[in-house]
Amino acid sequence: MFEVTGLSKSFGGLKALENLDISVKSGEVMGLIGPNGSGKTTTINLITGLLKADSGKVQLDGKDLTNKAADIIAKLGTARTFQNLRIFSRQTVRDNIRVAQTTLCKSVFSKFVPFLTDEERAFRSETDALLNEFELSHVSHKRAESLSYGEKKRLEMARALALKPKILLLDEPAAGMNPLELDWLAETIVGLKKSGLAIILVEHHMKLVMKICDRITVLNFGNKIAEGNPKEITNNKDVITAYLGKDHTIA
Amino acid sequence: MAYYTALFEISGLNILLALSVFATLMVGQFSLAQVGFWSIGAFVTAILTTMHGMPLYSALIISSILCGFIGLLLGYPCLKIKGIYLTLATVAFAEVVRVFFNNLNYQIELGDRMIGPAGALGFRGVKVIAAWPEIYLVLFVIVLLFILLASSRLGMSINAVREDETAAAAVGINVTKIKVSMFMFGAAIAGAGGGLYASYSSYVLAENFSFHMALVSIFYVAVGGMYTFSGPIVGAVVLTLLPEVFRFAADYRMILYGVVVIIVVIVFPRGIVDEIRYRIEQRSLRHDTFSDNKTHNKNKKLPDEGIK
Numbered sequence: 001m002f003e004v005t006g007l008s009k010s011f012g013g014l015k016a017l018e019n020l021d022i023s024v025k026s027g028e029v030m031g032l033i034g035p036n037g038s039g040k041t042t043t044i045n046l047i048t049g050l051l052k053a054d055s056g057k058v059q060l061d062g063k064d065l066t067n068k069a070a071d072i073i074a075k076l077g078t079a080r081t082f083q084n085l086r087i088f089s090r091q092t093v094r095d096n097i098r099v100a101q102t103t104l105c106k107s108v109f110s111k112f113v114p115f116l117t118d119e120e121r122a123f124r125s126e127t128d129a130l131l132n133e134f135e136l137s138h139v140s141h142k143r144a145e146s147l148s149y150g151e152k153k154r155l156e157m158a159r160a161l162a163l164k165p166k167i168l169l170l171d172e173p174a175a176g177m178n179p180l181e182l183d184w185l186a187e188t189i190v191g192l193k194k195s196g197l198a199i200i201l202v203e204h205h206m207k208l209v210m211k212i213c214d215r216i217t218v219l220n221f222g223n224k225i226a227e228g229n230p231k232e233i234t235n236n237k238d239v240i241t242a243y244l245g246k247d248h249t250i251a
Numbered sequence: 252m253a254y255y256t257a258l259f260e261i262s263g264l265n266i267l268l269a270l271s272v273f274a275t276l277m278v279g280q281f282s283l284a285q286v287g288f289w290s291i292g293a294f295v296t297a298i299l300t301t302m303h304g305m306p307l308y309s310a311l312i313i314s315s316i317l318c319g320f321i322g323l324l325l326g327y328p329c330l331k332i333k334g335i336y337l338t339l340a341t342v343a344f345a346e347v348v349r350v351f352f353n354n355l356n357y358q359i360e361l362g363d364r365m366i367g368p369a370g371a372l373g374f375r376g377v378k379v380i381a382a383w384p385e386i387y388l389v390l391f392v393i394v395l396l397f398i399l400l401a402s403s404r405l406g407m408s409i410n411a412v413r414e415d416e417t418a419a420a421a422v423g424i425n426v427t428k429i430k431v432s433m434f435m436f437g438a439a440i441a442g443a444g445g446g447l448y449a450s451y452s453s454y455v456l457a458e459n460f461s462f463h464m465a466l467v468s469i470f471y472v473a474v475g476g477m478y479t480f481s482g483p484i485v486g487a488v489v490l491t492l493l494p495e496v497f498r499f500a501a502d503y504r505m506i507l508y509g510v511v512v513i514i515v516v517i518v519f520p521r522g523i524v525d526e527i528r529y530r531i532e533q534r535s536l537r538h539d540t541f542s543d544n545k546t547h548n549k550n551k552k553l554p555d556e557g558i559k
Contacts, residue, residue: 070417080421091410102407111403111404143532
């Protein structure tokens, strides 16, 4: 169970986020939508420790994550992807995934002399499995910078999953994907959800959000204006106003 | 023969300096403090071996540890500053060290004369107990550490920090710890290198460890390449031997040296080693693409074919 309560953040006089409550169970996809500047990415940055919250609490399975350092939050089971791709472009695809496993090393030897440990064999098969799942096996030896945009996006997701997280935060994974890649993305997210992962999905692509989210939270100017299942959200007056303006009448 | 031996020895010392600069560059920190650590290592080792009769290797280990510790004290606050400001702070540190040793007066009576650092006159008569075997033994150990680092998960984490600190933290890497550790590692290498230098040259003068030496230490890495540890090694050797090649030009040789450095930097913008590596990689990539095209229909399995 992942819970955010009363999370607030302001930048100077601007209230980027006010009193946000979200909770996500394992095996559930929570959509986080809202117009540009509504505080979606701020929320993810607060949860993952890139920004410090002014007040509020973030908890994962009863463990407190609030305002911890980003690497500790990652170790405690929170993985994320970034809106603007952040992969290690000079390293190979395989190493991009391997580097994320380093935090899972139980023995010190795995960090210094990986080729001598049994643990490494398990990591290796996990890497292979992830490469397979994300259809990157054929480029595993290439430098990440030489990949296509779609492949880079998949790599970033694979790297996040290599941390074996309990909750996955996806920041606009569909941006720049073609329709076929979108289908692949939807299938993958549903698959991850079935495996028991909790997912928070920040996305502008409404078709995708409505298709795969169990519940949706809508933000506007840092405030939560609605929460509910996709059907409720589509028909919510406040949401329509936030996206389209007041005088809009539904045809 | 002695001339070539000396070149060999000086190359070894310069490689150590280059590697110490490289260690901090590995996490994207551009430091000119290595000369300061080199200076500390030189004086501490000289004091321990000459004035207190300590064996070379114990003195080197103590110098390394001491420099590593000072690296911790300097590196931790320096994490808060980035880019040119970090470089300036490290220059300031090197200056502080230089002025300190320039004023250090600590002598004891040994035999029939006073020996020890004598302020601006430097430390004369350091026990000469290092030649190429000692220098290259230490170098060997340090290169071994770099090889180990390159093949380990720690090395991958270091590369990750260099490329993108935010992403590195997001995959659970403690960025602060890695940066400070590498700063300490670089300082420790400089400590040992300085100690060897003192025990090799018999005379330590604080003025020698100046801003000029700091610049040259950066040259080694810039000319050789800053992505793998073989870069600084090649850079240090090339830039040590280059002035010797131009001996015939007598007083004008530094002009030729400068010209060649400029040409090398233009021809190998990534540094000699990294540029060659890059070119080879590009060639094999082109080859890959070509052979991919041939087997296109058999092997291709991209999502656009797998799904609907």
